[in-house]
Amino acid sequence: MATIQKRGSSYKIVVSCGYDLNGKQLRRTMTWTPPEGMTKRQTEKELNRQATLFEEKCRSGQVLDGNIKFADFAEKWFRDYAEKQLRPTTVAGYRHFIKRVLPAIGHIRMDKLRPHHFMAFYDNLAESGIREDTLYRCKLDFKTFLQKEHITAVQLAEKAGIGVRTLYALNRGQKVKAETAQKIDAALNCAQSIFEPVDGDKQLTGNTVAHYHKMLSSMMSTAVKWQIIYDNPCARVDPPKIERKEAAYLDEIQAQRLLDLLDNEPITYRTMITLLLHTGLRRGELCGLEWGDIDLERGLLDVQRSSLYLPEKGVFMDDTKNNSSKRVLKLTPDALVMLRQYKAWQGRERLRIGDQWAEAWGDHPRLFTTWNGKPLHPATVTGWFHDFIARSDLPPVSIHSLRHTNATLLIAAGTNVRTVSAHLGHSQTSTTMNIYSHSIKSAEAAAAEALQSVLTRSKKRA
Numbered sequence: 076m077a078t079i080q081k082r083g084s085s086y087k088i089v090v091s092c093g094y095d096l097n098g099k100q101l102r103r104t105m106t107w108t109p110p111e112g113m114t115k116r117q118t119e120k121e122l123n124r125q126a127t128l129f130e131e132k133c134r135s136g137q138v139l140d141g142n143i144k145f146a147d148f149a150e151k152w153f154r155d156y157a158e159k160q161l162r163p164t165t166v167a168g169y170r171h172f173i174k175r176v177l178p179a180i181g182h183i184r185m186d187k188l189r190p191h192h193f194m195a196f197y198d199n200l201a202e203s204g205i206r207e208d209t210l211y212r213c214k215l216d217f218k219t220f221l222q223k224e225h226i227t228a229v230q231l232a233e234k235a236g237i238g239v240r241t242l243y244a245l246n247r248g249q250k251v252k253a254e255t256a257q258k259i260d261a262a263l264n265c266a267q268s269i270f271e272p273v274d275g276d277k278q279l280t281g282n283t284v285a286h287y288h289k290m291l292s293s294m295m296s297t298a299v300k301w302q303i304i305y306d307n308p309c310a311r312v313d314p315p316k317i318e319r320k321e322a323a324y325l326d327e328i329q330a331q332r333l334l335d336l337l338d339n340e341p342i343t344y345r346t347m348i349t350l351l352l353h354t355g356l357r358r359g360e361l362c363g364l365e366w367g368d369i370d371l372e373r374g375l376l377d378v379q380r381s382s383l384y385l386p387e388k389g390v391f392m393d394d395t396k397n398n399s400s401k402r403v404l405k406l407t408p409d410a411l412v413m414l415r416q417y418k419a420w421q422g423r424e425r426l427r428i429g430d431q432w433a434e435a436w437g438d439h440p441r442l443f444t445t446w447n448g449k450p451l452h453p454a455t456v457t458g459w460f461h462d463f464i465a466r467s468d469l470p471p472v473s474i475h476s477l478r479h480t481n482a483t484l485l486i487a488a489g490t491n492v493r494t495v496s497a498h499l500g501h502s503q504t505s506t507t508m509n510i511y512s513h514s515i516k517s518a519e520a521a522a523a524e525a526l527q528s529v530l531t532r533s534k535k536r537a
Contacts, residue, residue, distance in 0.1 A: 077126040084108060088126045090133040101142075103133045143303065145188065146181030149173055152294050162393060164383055169290050175200075176291070185304050190311045193291060197315055200284045210250035211270040218246040224263065235262035240458070247462070284315040321513050322479035323472050327487075330480055336467055344459055346417040347443055348477065353410040355481030355499050358474055359383050362453045363392060364442040371415060374406045378500065382441075382453060390450040402500050417442075482507070486514045 080087040085108040092101040107125045109118040143151075153173075157166050179196045180188065213220070221228060221242075228246070232239040235258040241251060242259075251259075256270040263269070292309040299307050325333060330352060337345045351361060359381035368377040379401060384390050394401075406414070425432050425448070433448040443451045460474045472480075478499070485495050492515060496507040508515060 077130045079122060079126055082106070086122055088129050090130050092133050103129075105129050143185050144181065145183050145185060146177050148185055148298060148303065149177065149181070149294065152297055156297050163385060163388065163391070164393075167385055168286075172287055172290055176287070185298060188295070188304075188308050190308045193288075193309055193312045197284055197288065197312075200279050200287060201315075210273050211253055211256040212248070212250045212273050213245055213269055214271050215269055217242075217248075217269075220269065226263075231259070231262060235259050244458070247465075281315050282317050285317050288312070288314045319509065322483075322510055323470075323476045324479040324483045325469065325472060325476065327484065329469055330484065333467075333469060336463075336469075340463065342417055342420050343443060344456075344463070346413050347456060348460065348463075349413045350410055351474070351477040352481060353407045354404050355478045355485075357381065357478060357500075358453050358456055359393075360500075362441075362443060362451055362456065366418070366440050366442060369414060369442070371411060371418075374408075374411050376404045376406050378402050378404065382450060384453055390452055402497065404498065479510075482511055483514045486511055487517070 077088050077090045080089065085106050088105050088107060090103045092103055105125075107122060109121065113121070153166070153170070157169060161169075176196070179199065180192050183192060221231065226234075228242040229239055232242055237255055237258055241255060245251065250273055251270075253272075256268065260268050260270065288309065292307065292314075295304070295307040295309045298304045333352065334349065337348055340348075347361060350356065351358075354376060356378065360378050362382035363380040364376075365379075368379055369375075370377075381393050382390060383393050424446075428447060431447050433444075440448075441450060443456075445451055457474050464471060482495055482499055485498065486492070490498075492507055493504055495511075496504045499507065501507050
């Protein structure tokens with residue numbers, strides 16, 4: 076029930092609205108001043124009416140809880156919205172982002188946040204040296220160094236508490252995160268670090284800053300829906316400019332060369348890369364395929380799920396990136412031949428391994444697994460392809476470039492953008508047009524030249 080306190084010529088009306096995230100009682104207040112000329116009885120009657128109306132508004136949520144600080148609201152948003160509505164990998168990324176946001180605006184009340192707070196934060200993100208993901212490389216030949224220290228990669232991995240794959244990557248000259256470099260230095264008792272930073276003064280890209288803006292806009296929009304604030308201040312901030320780069324891909328000759336080089340590779344990776352090139356699947360979609368998704372008789376592939384990885388969850392199954400990503404693709408004859416050969420090989424392997432083959436997935440056998448049938452870590456595919464490209468004469472493309480190659484070749488062959496968009500599982504055709512604008516323009520130019528050629532010949536014959 077509302078309480079009323081007289082304050083000079085006005086009255087303070089207080090309503091209790093439960094407790095906040097820290098157990099502190101929430102109180103909503105309003106001040107009412109009686110108009111001049113009101114009698115004592117009229118004032119008392121109107122004051123009681125104002126108190127009743129204010130209490131009803133508080134109970135129905137019409138009075139906003141803007142007193143909550145952004146840091147407290149952020150945790151509530153993660154718990155009550157993000158964890159329920161967003162993909163686990165998206166939530167994990169946002170959890171990483173929020174660590175940088177809270178020192179900047181976490182102390183500010185939600186109803187006090189203004190556009191300039193976000194603008195200042197974005198400006199700070201764009202400054203040099205702000206990156207937290209600086210990588211480190213070994214200043215020595217790491218493999219030779221371990222030999223001189225008389226320690227194997229397996230022994231060092233156990234001593235440092237890191238994966239042995241990370242050390243094998245260092246043997247190949249790859250870079251590691253600062254935390255990993257520190258663990259290795261500590262395990263080796265190095266007086267001076269054997270690592271040095273790479274591009275430590277680089278700025279965050281405009282795309283990364285745009286991801287921060289997307290997260291904060293979502294949070295503030297949710298606050299409006301929950302009636303915590305009246306308006307979303309992010310809506311009045313121009314989002315950072317996204318740096319659009321042409322997607323890296325292989326041309327027709329290079330794609331053929333890739334397929335030729337795969338002939339001498341293990342059948343598992345040969346099948347995976349061939350399937351990526353022929354279907355344009357995402358890496359997670361490829362790793363999430365089960366034999367039940369493949370109709371070898373009709374030549375169809377049903378994209379139903381994605382296989383992802385998070386340190387706290389390990390390898391797990393999730394829905395595809397968006398609803399439109401669930402799609403059925405028509406397989407090419409070459410892809411079907413490869414899949415039939417691979418299925419026969421996998422069947423022989425299961426018989427050879429026997430009881431060691433993992434049956435944890437029951438009636439949902441994966442296409443691509445480890446040697447004993449367990450789920451394949453998505454990063455395994457990326458790492459293998461990186462090494463494969465490094466020892467080939469092909470351009471330095473990534474595993475995701477095969478998806479771009481598939482789309483680019485489809486567009487070059489005259490496939491319309493709407494069909495390509497559906498084939499890739501994009502939620503909007505505009506996404507396809509933005510990513511492959513260069514390829515689309517090239518295809519349109521080729522079509523214009525072909526049309527001109529046809530019309531010119533027709534004119535001469537006339």
